[in-house]
Amino acid sequence: DTEVTQTPKHLVMGMTNKKSLKCEQHMGHRAMYWYKQKAKKPPELMFVYSYEKLSINESVPSRFSPECPNSSLLNLHLHALQPEDSALYLCASSQETTSGIYEQFFGPGTRLTVL
Amino acid sequence: DAKTTQPNSMESNEEEPVHLPCNHSTISGTDYIHWYRQLPSQGPEYVIHGLTSNVNNRMASLAIAEDRKSSTLILHRATLRDAAVYYCILSQAGTALIFGKGTTLSVSS
Numbered sequence: 054d055t056e057v058t059q060t061p062k063h064l065v066m067g068m069t070n071k072k073s074l075k076c077e078q079h080m081g082h083r084a085m086y087w088y089k090q091k092a093k094k095p096p097e098l099m100f101v102y103s104y105e106k107l108s109i110n111e112s113v114p115s116r117f118s119p120e121c122p123n124s125s126l127l128n129l130h131l132h133a134l135q136p137e138d139s140a141l142y143l144c145a146s147s148q149e150t151t152s153g154i155y156e157q158f159f160g161p162g163t164r165l166t167v168l
Numbered sequence: 169d170a171k172t173t174q175p176n177s178m179e180s181n182e183e184e185p186v187h188l189p190c191n192h193s194t195i196s197g198t199d200y201i202h203w204y205r206q207l208p209s210q211g212p213e214y215v216i217h218g219l220t221s222n223v224n225n226r227m228a229s230l231a232i233a234e235d236r237k238s239s240t241l242i243l244h245r246a247t248l249r250d251a252a253v254y255y256c257i258l259s260q261a262g263t264a265l266i267f268g269k270g271t272t273l274s275v276s277s
Contacts, residue, residue: 057211086264095255095267096212109264143211152262154200159211 055080057160059144065166068134074163076127076144084150085127086157087119088143096143102127103150134167141165172256177272180246188241188271190256195236198260203230203241205252206270212255215241251275 057078066072076085084103088096101109102121116138118130127144141162148155173191180186192201203215216223216230218239223230229242243250255270 088267095253095269098264098266101264145211150262150264154202154217154259154261156214156217157204157212157265159213161209161211 055158057144057146057158059142059160059163061163062161063164063166065168066131066134067168068136070134071130071132073131074129074142074144074165076129076146076160077125078146078158079125080146080158081124082146082148082158083124084147084155085121086145086147087127087129088145088159090141090143090162092140100129101150108150131165134165136167139165139167172258172268174254174256174269174271176269177274179274179276180243180250182247182275182277183245186243186246186250186273186275188243188254188256188273189238190240191238192256192258193237195258196260199258200260201230201232201236201239202257202259202265203228203254204257204265204267205250205254207249207252212267215254246273246275248275248277 060075087099090096099113100119105121116133120128143162144160145157147157202217204212206212218230231240253270253272255267257265
């Protein structure tokens with residue numbers, strides 16, 4: 054199984070809502086990532102988890118809160134988002150991040166619209 | 169992070185070879201060259217990576233210049249399914265991928 058799954062596929066939320074994005078992999082990978090992608094732009098790195106610990110936060114606003122409950126799951130909790138946060142949110146995983154070069158496997162993304 | 173420069177777009181005909189260039193004049197000795205592609209409505213997918221020597225896999229070939237300041241991704245026979253955005257990325261071992269603008273490849277039948 055070389056798949057990264059993301060739920061939901063689409064999400065529409067108001068600026069006062071709280072919602073969560075979920076990402077799951079069963080490849081035994083110990084590194085997981087969140088990227089944000091606006092239309093016609095490249096993916097932008099948001100967070101990196103290595104061995105379930107947050108290792109990189111690319112100065113992301115606190116209205117985005119990542120969580121890695123175990124080595125297979127990665128969540129992104131959303132609260133008080135702005136319309137400009139509307140984007141495709143991509144999750145990825147790789148074997149690890151501490152050394153070596155490992156292929157990153159990406160999920161299909163969650164298309165988020167903030168009204 | 170070391171930067172890459174790619175053409176915004178390229179066009180190809182089906183079943184012809186495609187050479188996608190990437191310039192990375194500030195590459196360091198420990199930077200690996202990665203290529204990922206993103207098909208429409210999908211997440212990016214790995215294509216190939218290399219350090220100094222040319223590399224081949226089932227999807228493509230990677231030709232790296234001797235001075236490593238540029239590289240070329242070669243698709244040997246383009247198909248309609250190869251229409252995608254192709255990203256050339258430099259990264260060191262153990263670091264996350266930082267995407268640049270990429271090249272949008274169009275393939276015509």
